[in-house]
Amino acid sequence: MKLPKVVADLIDAQYHFNPDAYAACFSETALVHDEGHAYVGREEIKRWISKANSEYNTVMKPLSFEETEGGSLLTAEVSGTFPGSPVVLKFYLQIADGLITSLKIAG
Template identity: 45%
Template sequence: MELPQLVARFVETLNTQDSKAYVELFTEDAIVHDEGKTHNGKQEILEWIEDANAKYESFMEPLQYEESASNGTLTANVSGTFPGSPIVLQFHLGFKDGLIDSFNVTG
């Protein structure tokens, strides 16, 4: 599956658990919603992804991608060290200035 460059990089940095490269894909004031919590700005996003990488060791296999205007939805099979693994999740992405400005995970 061919993904836009930013989305492909998003998948790559998650799969390699490169937290610093991952957070560079986000705007300074980006908002992330995951597991019932909200993370605002790059520092909180970095802390969240470092914690998630350590706890879950997630690996994402993209299944489908749809994009319209400044939003995209990536459906992926995600496996890791979490209960119920593997699971199909949707990653709702908002884009601004070539970066991710909002991110919401749904199951």
């Protein structure tokens, strides 16, 4: 499956539990929505993913990727040490200038 470089980098950063590399995939003012919370900016995104990694050891296996009118959609199997693992989640992305500007994670 053909993925934009920033999406491939995001998946790789998650696979290696690297919050610095994960946050570097986002613009300085990026917005992430996950489980009813919003995280704004690289530093907040880095803290969020670092905490999630330490609690859940989450890895993503991409299942499909498509460009839509409103942005991009990555569907991935997410597994880790959380109840119900694995689950299939949808990652709605906005990408500009090679960086993620918005990410909404939904079940």
